[in-house]
Amino acid sequence: MKWITSIAMFLLFGSFFFLGSCQQNQEQSSAAADDSSTAQSVETKGQSAVQDPDSKPNILQIALGSKDHTTLVTAVQAAELEDVLVNAGPLTVFAPTNEAFAKLPEGTLETLTKPENKATLARIIKYHASPGKYTVDMLKDGMRLFQASGHYVKVERKDDGVYVDGAKILGSVEASNGIVHVVDKVMLPPEE
Numbered sequence: 467m468k469w470i471t472s473i474a475m476f477l478l479f480g481s482f483f484f485l486g487s488c489q490q491n492q493e494q495s496s497a498a499a500d501d502s503s504t505a506q507s508v509e510t511k512g513q514s515a516v517q518d519p520d521s522k523p524n525i526l527q528i529a530l531g532s533k534d535h536t537t538l539v540t541a542v543q544a545a546e547l548e549d550v551l552v553n554a555g556p557l558t559v560f561a562p563t564n565e566a567f568a569k570l571p572e573g574t575l576e577t578l579t580k581p582e583n584k585a586t587l588a589r590i591i592k593y594h595a596s597p598g599k600y601t602v603d604m605l606k607d608g609m610r611l612f613q614a615s616g617h618y619v620k621v622e623r624k625d626d627g628v629y630v631d632g633a634k635i636l637g638s639v640e641a642s643n644g645i646v647h648v649v650d651k652v653m654l655p656p657e658e
Contacts, residue, residue: 522642525559526551529646537567537575544579545588550614555643556599558611560630562652570652589615593655599644602628602635617655 526548529535538561542548551559567575578587592615600611607623611630619631628635633651 522640524552524643525555525557525641525646528639528641529559529561532561534563534565534648535561537564538562541567541575541579541587542591545584545591547588547591550595551643553643555641556597557614557644558596558598558600559644559646560594560596560633560635560649560653561646562594562633562649563636566633566649566651589655590652593617593619593653594649601645602638602647605630605635613655615655619653 523531526542529539529542529551542551551557577583578590593613595614596611596619597614605611605621605623605628607621609621610618611621612618622629626634630647630649631653633649633653636648636650638648639646
């Protein structure tokens with residue numbers, strides 16, 4: 467009878483231990499799920515949220531640091547394309563200045579930055595980006611560059627400079643993931 471009591475006590479303590487262990491595992495799993503959801507929300511910010519002050523700036527950082535490209539940055543953010551401009555690339559971006567955006571018909575930019583026009587705005591921004599790194603010297607007269615929008619743009623060399631789809635290159639800035647060519651015009655893709 468003593469041994470039955472000992473076995474019962476052993477099973478009773480074993481049950482408490484087992485239940486306590488299960489509860490602790492549930493709490494740990496719950497805490498891990500909370501941590502992973504936090505980690506996931508950090509990941510959803512994408513590469514544009516990464517800060518690295520020691521490296522050469524990427525294309526997005528160059529645009530963010532330019533007082534002449536605040537309108538472009540606003541458009542990129544409205545189209546949610548920030549992460550595209552920080553990817554490894556290489557990428558060539560033709561970056562219209564604020565003055566270039568000001569040449570658009572009145573109300574165009576306000577209309578394009580509305581949430582319902584996000585796809586159209588993204589297509590226009592992608593029309594300003596070419597996969598690969600093309601310095602000014604590499605841009606030959608008559609060349610056709612493939613753009614991220616799926617279209618081609620024509621390169622022209624004139625006496626006063628290099629033009630891409632009619633936009634004059636005013637200057638260039640090397641980036642860690644490609645090159646930015648500052649242009650004087652917003653290039654618009656053909657209607658589809």
